[in-house]
Amino acid sequence: MTGxxxxxxxxxxxxxxGRTRALDWPVGQIHRVAAADGxxxxxxxxxxxxxxxxxxxxxxxxxxxxxAIQYAQPPVVGLSSYPKVQLLDTDxxxxxxATVESEYNVETAELLLFYYPLTNEPNFLLNLAPKSxxxxxxxxxxxNPGYYDAPGGIxxxxxxxxxxxxxxxxxxxxPSLSYYPPGPPANPCTSYPGGYAFYLHCQCHGSxxxxxxxxxxxxxxxxxxxxQVVLITDEPTGSPPAYKSGNIYAVAVNGPPVNxxxxxxxxxxxxGAASQLAKENPSSPLACNFPS
Amino acid sequence: xxxxxxxxxxxxxFKPSYWTGAFVVNAFLYQVVSxxxxxxxxxxxxxxxxxxxxxxxxxxxxxxxAWCSTYYIIHSVPMGALLLSTHLYGAYAMIFLMFLHFFRxxxxxxxxxxxxxxxxxxxxxxxxTLGMGFTGYLLPYTALSYxxxxxxxxxxxxxxxxxxxxxxxxxxxxxxxxxxxxxxDAHVLLIPLALAALLYAHxxxxxxxxxxxxxxxxxxxxxxxxxxxxxxxxxxxxxxLFYLTKWGxxxxxxxxxxxxxxxxxxxxxxxxxxxxxGVTEPDWYFLWLFKLVDFQGVTPVIAVGAxxxxxxYILFLxxxxxxxxxxxxxxPFFIWLATSLLGxxxxxxxxxxxxxxxxxxxxxxxxxxxxxxxVNAVAVALFHWRYTVAYRRRLAMRPYSLPGVYGPGAxxxxxxxxxxxxxxxxxx
Numbered sequence: 001m002t003g004x005x006x007x008x009x010x011x012x013x014x015x016x017x018g019r020t021r022a023l024d025w026p027v028g029q030i031h032r033v034a035a036a037d038g039x040x041x042x043x044x045x046x047x048x049x050x051x052x053x054x055x056x057x058x059x060x061x062x063x064x065x066x067x068a069i070q071y072a073q074p075p076v077v078g079l080s081s082y083p084k085v086q087l088l089d090t091d092x093x094x095x096x097x098a099t100v101e102s103e104y105n106v107e108t109a110e111l112l113l114f115y116y117p118l119t120n121e122p123n124f125l126l127n128l129a130p131k132s133x134x135x136x137x138x139x140x141x142x143x144n145p146g147y148y149d150a151p152g153g154i155x156x157x158x159x160x161x162x163x164x165x166x167x168x169x170x171x172x173x174x175p176s177l178s179y180y181p182p183g184p185p186a187n188p189c190t191s192y193p194g195g196y197a198f199y200l201h202c203q204c205h206g207s208x209x210x211x212x213x214x215x216x217x218x219x220x221x222x223x224x225x226x227x228q229v230v231l232i233t234d235e236p237t238g239s240p241p242a243y244k245s246g247n248i249y250a251v252a253v254n255g256p257p258v259n260x261x262x263x264x265x266x267x268x269x270x271x272g273a274a275s276q277l278a279k280e281n282p283s284s285p286l287a288c289n290f291p292s
Numbered sequence: 293x294x295x296x297x298x299x300x301x302x303x304x305x306f307k308p309s310y311w312t313g314a315f316v317v318n319a320f321l322y323q324v325v326s327x328x329x330x331x332x333x334x335x336x337x338x339x340x341x342x343x344x345x346x347x348x349x350x351x352x353x354x355x356x357x358a359w360c361s362t363y364y365i366i367h368s369v370p371m372g373a374l375l376l377s378t379h380l381y382g383a384y385a386m387i388f389l390m391f392l393h394f395f396r397x398x399x400x401x402x403x404x405x406x407x408x409x410x411x412x413x414x415x416x417x418x419x420x421t422l423g424m425g426f427t428g429y430l431l432p433y434t435a436l437s438y439x440x441x442x443x444x445x446x447x448x449x450x451x452x453x454x455x456x457x458x459x460x461x462x463x464x465x466x467x468x469x470x471x472x473x474x475x476x477d478a479h480v481l482l483i484p485l486a487l488a489a490l491l492y493a494h495x496x497x498x499x500x501x502x503x504x505x506x507x508x509x510x511x512x513x514x515x516x517x518x519x520x521x522x523x524x525x526x527x528x529x530x531x532x533l534f535y536l537t538k539w540g541x542x543x544x545x546x547x548x549x550x551x552x553x554x555x556x557x558x559x560x561x562x563x564x565x566x567x568x569x570g571v572t573e574p575d576w577y578f579l580w581l582f583k584l585v586d587f588q589g590v591t592p593v594i595a596v597g598a599x600x601x602x603x604x605y606i607l608f609l610x611x612x613x614x615x616x617x618x619x620x621x622x623x624p625f626f627i628w629l630a631t632s633l634l635g636x637x638x639x640x641x642x643x644x645x646x647x648x649x650x651x652x653x654x655x656x657x658x659x660x661x662x663x664x665x666x667v668n669a670v671a672v673a674l675f676h677w678r679y680t681v682a683y684r685r686r687l688a689m690r691p692y693s694l695p696g697v698y699g700p701g702a703x704x705x706x707x708x709x710x711x712x713x714x715x716x717x718x719x720x
Contacts, residue, residue, distance in 0.1 A: 077466055220651060
């Protein structure tokens, strides 16, 4: 490009000194036109300006993104320790061992649910013993439910237990996860996974848990056991204490975190001082088609 | 002055199969309008509300406001039940039409040059549309919707590394209210904005390329329409607009008819233990994934990994199927994959609906799914032999007196497809 006016004298343009013709590209002219002080290196100044602007913009944008990421993660709501929560019967009266042993028994498939320790963590209350009859000592089976004292069980037979009602596979809750007592008429199934007669089965993806052994996993796809709620009563006897009668309380949860929570105590609001039982029917029909 | 109208289209496109994308846009617009109307009454809260939902008006409800306001829309808002039902069925229709649009494009090879980027944007649109379905499922706050949403979230949380990173963004403070707020925000603001932006890009790319010509075996077939051809096309205003309005009105009419005949029933709200709730399951478009985790040995990582692999395959399909031919006849391998994918989805959906909660052993999985792929392979192979080999044989026997008609090589003694005559005779 010729004929472009050379606006820069040799004295004003130290880095262009000696040039006799105009630059081929007018951008260079703009630098020189804007130059106020002949001693200043405009190119260096512009590079620094650009770096400063880019830096400020970068810090601003980065800070905004970082802030947004922080903003989108509020502190998790929860409890700091397990509360002692009294269980109430469906009518609101305190739940006693005597009530559970006379009214809720192994022969019914009716689900008894209560929330503990958070209002979005339902649990089963199970009584793994028949309504009447002495322990026969032969262990449970489909034809002879007998009685069973489960680990951590309370009551006169040690058969009252509570497990999380949320499946450890993908979090399907009751009644998708249901308790099936052994034998007809409540349970038409005649064969059980692993030969266990008391089990919890999830209709979402078929996971099965052994109700008589701390809800250990029997069949997949779940691998972990269900969390177990620790139950006590207000009438402990002996040492270590046995809880054979009295009002029932929930005091802690053992096992893995309740599914969907990073920690059983976090991710919801506490149930308060008392938690009331609710009855629910299991989903029907009962699923008997277990993989063997 | 710039014209607001879209490009004219060639006359041969005025058949429904050329407008599947427009039908999806139509369904999307209906969702925006019906959703905006539902938003006038919906309350995204899990706390009790004074809105009457089966109780004496003016008493604080024990049911969550989200469920209660949904109940109110159905029972008290004029035409509310119809509006809510059309929003749900409209979502089903949009997802179904989206799949139709996707498979139509796949079979006819419209993703080939120059439309690769348009295809990739479309794949992202598909993901976000399914995201709309997922986030909208929670909003009525029934026990079923909460529990099913929880299954999807636990599936994500169970992923190593990603799960704990994603968790706080989905679960917020971990309370049901936190989750509902996040899902509500995503359903009514974030995902619709992303959908609108991607839809703009998708349509702008379509405007730039023009409609994909009919599928052909000719690799030198013209792949785009230019400005000069626009003058011969049917103008947008008023012809295309009227054409699409006709289809849009038909769509809306059918949607209202179905919603009026089979209005959606609201089940019990989440947190109500006293009422027996159904078995947890997702809507039909996620049933295949729900079934996939039934399979013995399929952990969340494998299930999410398999879905991601399918997605990545679809996303990069234009760069995997590199031949210049668009006719299904000339792409046996990719047609086999498409049909197998379709068969897999249909099979898994039906299977998931038929046998919820039955764990499936690997042998049974293989025995059920393998036939889909094998039968398709046999069918595609037979089809390929019958139509492609026979077609090329016929071409080889024809005199090359019609240059340009049977392919670019016709005048130089090579049949369509560039295969030398000798080789074709060798096949015989």
